[in-house]
Amino acid sequence: MTETLLQVQQLSKSFGSRQAVDAVSFALQRGQTLGLIGPNGAGKSTTVSMICGLLRPDAGAVVLSGVAVGQGSSEVKRLLGLVPQELALFDDLSARENLRIFGALYGLHGSALKRRCDEELERVNLADRAKDLVSTFSGGMKRRLNIAAALLHDPQLLILDEPTVGVDPQSRNAIFESLETLKRQGLSLIYTSHYMEEVERLADHIVVIDHGKVIADETPAALYLRLPTAAALHVELDRAIPEPSRQLLEARADVANVVVAVHRLEIALRRNADALAVLEWLSAQGLRPLHFSTTQTRLEEVFLTLTGRTLRD
Amino acid sequence: MTALIALVRKDLVLFLADRRALVLALLMPVMLGAFFGFLFGGSGRSDNSKIEIGVASQDDSNISRQIISGLKADSSLRAVDLTPDEAREQVRKGKLTAAIVIPDGFGQASGSAFFGTAAKPEIAVFYDPTQSAVLAMVKGLLTQQVMQVVSAEMFSGKQGFQFIDQSIAQLDQAAAADPARKEMRDFLQSVKKFQIGNQAPGQAAAPGTAQGGGLSVPFVTHEQAMSSGPKYNGYAHSFAGMGVQFILFMGLDAGIGILLARRLGLWSRFRAAPITIGTILGARAMSSAIIALGLLAFVYLVGGVFFQIRIAGSVPGFIGIALCFALFTATFGLFIAAIGTTPEATRRLATFATLIMVMLGGAWVPAFIFPQWLQTASLIMPTRWAVDGLDAMTWRGLPLAAAWPPMAVLLGFSLLFGALALWKFWREDGA
Numbered sequence: 001m002t003e004t005l006l007q008v009q010q011l012s013k014s015f016g017s018r019q020a021v022d023a024v025s026f027a028l029q030r031g032q033t034l035g036l037i038g039p040n041g042a043g044k045s046t047t048v049s050m051i052c053g054l055l056r057p058d059a060g061a062v063v064l065s066g067v068a069v070g071q072g073s074s075e076v077k078r079l080l081g082l083v084p085q086e087l088a089l090f091d092d093l094s095a096r097e098n099l100r101i102f103g104a105l106y107g108l109h110g111s112a113l114k115r116r117c118d119e120e121l122e123r124v125n126l127a128d129r130a131k132d133l134v135s136t137f138s139g140g141m142k143r144r145l146n147i148a149a150a151l152l153h154d155p156q157l158l159i160l161d162e163p164t165v166g167v168d169p170q171s172r173n174a175i176f177e178s179l180e181t182l183k184r185q186g187l188s189l190i191y192t193s194h195y196m197e198e199v200e201r202l203a204d205h206i207v208v209i210d211h212g213k214v215i216a217d218e219t220p221a222a223l224y225l226r227l228p229t230a231a232a233l234h235v236e237l238d239r240a241i242p243e244p245s246r247q248l249l250e251a252r253a254d255v256a257n258v259v260v261a262v263h264r265l266e267i268a269l270r271r272n273a274d275a276l277a278v279l280e281w282l283s284a285q286g287l288r289p290l291h292f293s294t295t296q297t298r299l300e301e302v303f304l305t306l307t308g309r310t311l312r313d
Numbered sequence: 314m315t316a317l318i319a320l321v322r323k324d325l326v327l328f329l330a331d332r333r334a335l336v337l338a339l340l341m342p343v344m345l346g347a348f349f350g351f352l353f354g355g356s357g358r359s360d361n362s363k364i365e366i367g368v369a370s371q372d373d374s375n376i377s378r379q380i381i382s383g384l385k386a387d388s389s390l391r392a393v394d395l396t397p398d399e400a401r402e403q404v405r406k407g408k409l410t411a412a413i414v415i416p417d418g419f420g421q422a423s424g425s426a427f428f429g430t431a432a433k434p435e436i437a438v439f440y441d442p443t444q445s446a447v448l449a450m451v452k453g454l455l456t457q458q459v460m461q462v463v464s465a466e467m468f469s470g471k472q473g474f475q476f477i478d479q480s481i482a483q484l485d486q487a488a489a490a491d492p493a494r495k496e497m498r499d500f501l502q503s504v505k506k507f508q509i510g511n512q513a514p515g516q517a518a519a520p521g522t523a524q525g526g527g528l529s530v531p532f533v534t535h536e537q538a539m540s541s542g543p544k545y546n547g548y549a550h551s552f553a554g555m556g557v558q559f560i561l562f563m564g565l566d567a568g569i570g571i572l573l574a575r576r577l578g579l580w581s582r583f584r585a586a587p588i589t590i591g592t593i594l595g596a597r598a599m600s601s602a603i604i605a606l607g608l609l610a611f612v613y614l615v616g617g618v619f620f621q622i623r624i625a626g627s628v629p630g631f632i633g634i635a636l637c638f639a640l641f642t643a644t645f646g647l648f649i650a651a652i653g654t655t656p657e658a659t660r661r662l663a664t665f666a667t668l669i670m671v672m673l674g675g676a677w678v679p680a681f682i683f684p685q686w687l688q689t690a691s692l693i694m695p696t697r698w699a700v701d702g703l704d705a706m707t708w709r710g711l712p713l714a715a716a717w718p719p720m721a722v723l724l725g726f727s728l729l730f731g732a733l734a735l736w737k738f739w740r741e742d743g744a
Contacts, residue, residue, distance in 0.1 A: 052585045054742070074587030082585040086578030090323070092330045104319030105586035149582070 005030040005157060005188050006051070011060035013046050020046040022212040023060070028157070028205070033189040035203030035220075037196065039307050043212040044192050045085070048161055051190070052082050065156060078106060081155030085162045087142045088149070091135040095126055095145050098134060099152060106153035113152075120148035123178060140171025147175065151182075158182065159190045164198060176201065196299035206299075210307045223302045229256045231272040231296045235265045235279070238288040245285050254278065263290075272296055316588045317596050324567075324600030338563060338608060343615045346555035349677070350548030350620060363391040364447055367400040367412030367439075374420020376466050381415070383458040390454065397437075404439040410447045411440040413455060423463045424476040469508060477505045546708045548620035553703035554676030556612040557638065557696055560605045561671060564642035565663050567601040568649030572656040590738050594647055598731070601643035602636075609635050624707055630716030631706035637723035638699045644727045647734035670696045695726040 006028040013021040021043040028034045038044050049055040051062050053069045053076075062069040067076040089098050099117040103109075108116060121127045124144035134142060147163060160179075164172045179202060183189060193199050199206060200220050208216035208223075216223060224230050240263055241249070249267070250258045254274035259266040267278060275294045282289060329335060368384055370377050385392045395403065400412035414437040425431030436455065440448040467473040484498040574580045583593050616622035624631045653659030671677065673687075674696025680688055691697045702719030705711040 049581070052581070054581055054584045074589070077585060077587040080585060082582060084578030084581045086576075086581075088578035088582040090327060090579075092327055093323075097326070101319050101323045102582065102586075105316045105583065105588055107315055107587070109315045 002029040002032075004028070005065060006190075007061075007063040008047070008051065009061045009063065011047060011050055011062065012058050013050060013055060014058055019212050021050070021057075024209065024212070024214050025060075026207045026214060026217050028188055028190065030156075030188055031183075031186045032204040033183055033191060033202045035199035035206040036190055036192040036209065037194075037199055037206060037303060038209035042209045042307075044209055045161065046212075047209065048082075048159055048190070048192065052080055052159060053077060078153060079156045081150035081153065081158045083147050083150045083158065083160040083163050085165065087146055089134050089142060089145060092133060094131050094133055095121060095137070096130040098145065099149055102149040103152040108153060116152045116154075120151050123151070123181075124148045125174060138168075138171070140167040140174070143167050143171060144175060144178070147178065155187075157188045157190065161192050162194065163191075164193065164195065172198075196303055200299045208303065208306050215306055220299065223299065224297065227297055227302055227305060229268040229270060229297055231269045231275065231294050233265075233267040233269055233275045233278055234293045234295070235267065235282065235289050236291040237263045237265065237282070238290055239263060241265060241287060245287065248285075249278075249281070252278070252281070269294075316586070317592050317599075320583075320593065320596030321600045321603070324597065325603065328600075328604055338559065339611055342552070342555040342559040342608070342612050345558075346548065346552035346612065346616065347620065349551035349555065350546075352547075353551060353679070354547035364389060364411070364450065365391045365393065365409055366451060367395040367403055367409045368392045368415075369395045369397045369400045369412065370415040370419075371397065371417040372415050372419040374418075375472060376420035376423060376462050377415045379462040379466075380455075380458045383462060384413070384454065387454055387458075389450070401439055404441055407441055407443075409441075410444040411438060411451045413438055413451070420466075420472065423459065424467060424472055425480075427463055427467050427476070468504065473508060474505075477501050477508065481505070546620070546622055548616060549622045549708035550679055550700070550704055552612055552616040552620070552622055553700050553707065554671070554674075556609050556703070557674065557699050558667075558671040558676045560608050560638070560642050561645065561667050561696070562664075563604060563608060564601055564646035565649055565660070565667055566646075567597060567604075567643070568646035568653065568663070569656050569660050571597060571647070571650035572653050572659055576656065584742060590742055591735065594735060594738060598640075598643040598647055601646050602639040605639035605642040606635060609639065622707055625710030626706040627711070627713035627716055628706075630711075630713040630720075631703070633713075633716050633720050634699065634702040634706060634723070637720045637727065638702075640727040641695055641699070641723045641730070644730035644734065648730040651734040651737035670694055673697065675700045695723055698722040 004027050008024060008026050011021055011024045012019070024043070024047055026034070036044050036047070046055065050057045051064075051069065053062075056070060064076050065079055067079075069076050090101070093101070096117055099120060100113060103113045103116055117130075118127070121130050124147060126141060126145060126148070129137070129141065134145065137145065143163060143166075147160070150158060150160075164175055167175070176198070179189065179191075183202065189202065191199060191202055203220060206216065206218060206220055206223055207214055216226070241260060246258060246260060249255060249265075254270050254277060255267055256270050257268040269275060269278065272294065275292075279289055279292060366384075368381050370381055381392070381394075384390055393409075395412065397414045400409070400414055403409040404412050416434060416436070419434050419436070422431065422434035426433040436459075438448065438451060438455070440451070467476060481498055481501050484494050484501065487494045571580070574583070584590070613622060613624075649659060649663045653663070673691040674680075674694045675683070675691065676696060680691060680697060680701070683691065698719040702716060702723075705715045705719070709715075
């Protein structure tokens, strides 16, 4: 049985005449990960700021674990961990000193604080660099410490605002493994990113925001259904496909489109799983596939389909 | 409480961690304070305040020698012997502020001119046009010496006998044509009698009386430096001024630090934590105030050990003013952060505003040098009260009662800046 951890209800915020967030609503179930995506300036950061209590909404409410955020209750903030997009660290302090400060902000002290610092440094593979100044760290190490700082107080919800900007593939993978472990341990996550494959890898649910409004709020699988095609099947035949066979292929319910180039076919499929059935059908038609491959439509295509291809900044 | 202490500790650790900035923060006020203090009279032990002038004499008369001796003996001057060409050149190059050249025959000519019977000889006074105030002072001291020496010589010296005899002889010849000259002749005859009467041996002039029967300044001055402290110490004022200036710059940096924290996402992290904005700002104010107190203590420690600066007035008053100024510095930083936009633009504007504040506050040069209207107008500057307050408790040696007004003003400004900053932050961030 799922339990709603976070409810964002009709949240609105404007800056002057610009409506940054317009009646945004979504919910997050406990233990799940929500991907929050949208073009630059779409309203993601403003929404995250209101969820964290950094900005006062003009209208609407954020309810976390049954308690409204921004009602002067500091207790509700203890349920949240924020990983800002910027590297919110003190370069002139060591990794451990940074964590001690951020832990103390949540009331941790003494042996409890030391234990939590040790655990989080271990989690992000920085235990051996605990005493080193952050200024000596690589970008990836700083990103990992940036995440550790948000986990010290054992939040119920971790909000990550583009946490992998500017890191190498190894560090990105390390971050993802950490986040997947946290997810398995039952931590709820909100993840904003421009990297669609990252969101797809983590998210149980994706909210797409554009121009301050929610334009999609679905599971990744459901989002793919918004596209006319889910995959493409590339086939090289032993001979050119006869015209009647081509017409029959195009008429199949699981095929969206067929492009013919001599012996080669590019078949747009409505579902990825339909590739095998199409190959069997071609064989039944006496056409022997010499080579074949499939490419799955990426979430980025979904994103571009939903938000358009026009530059936003 | 844990969060507040952690935030204060963090600011202090970061301040101490930047060794280069720390050394600059400690040394700059001391170095500039020492420099300005030296310019404004130092600790009063040395003769730094003396004006160095050149003296050149082309005349070998007794009168000229005595004038130069008198100038050299004057406590306001340090007179060095030069040739006329050297004197002119050194003033032209700015190595001396003024120089005096006594021409050949001055002794003879000045005696003749003393009773108005001959043309007045000229003494050349070279001066640096950037030091025009010195000209008036040197002319005054020169006049004093010339009048004393020439009159003494005329009334009682050997040269005076000759002048009187010559003048009487000249007047005898002219008296037939001009009856008015007869009165002058009679006067000189009286002077001659006075000279003869004064010739008795062993009649030395008592101090403060007419020297050798000549004319003298008819008064003496008794200078009293009006401070209750041991004596005026120019370093005490300059250390107060430079301390105030650089501590305010530290406060400004603390304010800019908040703007940088906003840019770096640290502010978001603080605001996302279960602490109020009052805790965040209060911690910054506390750490700034502690650093300000530390810097002020260091500045006065160095001043006390190396520059003889003493708290000649009320020690509690000094501590009270230091505390209030530290609080003012802290809230000034918060105010800068509250009204600031980008760190870069804010730093430029705030640095300009701070320099104006410390300049009008008398931190660079004492406020008594200002025109009267500016002395009154600059009282709106909290820095003026801080500098004057620290002066009052150090070299002026005033009691605790004199500390209350500056403390009240600094506290008032602190409350104003603190309230404005809190209101602005609360309005923008107080979700």
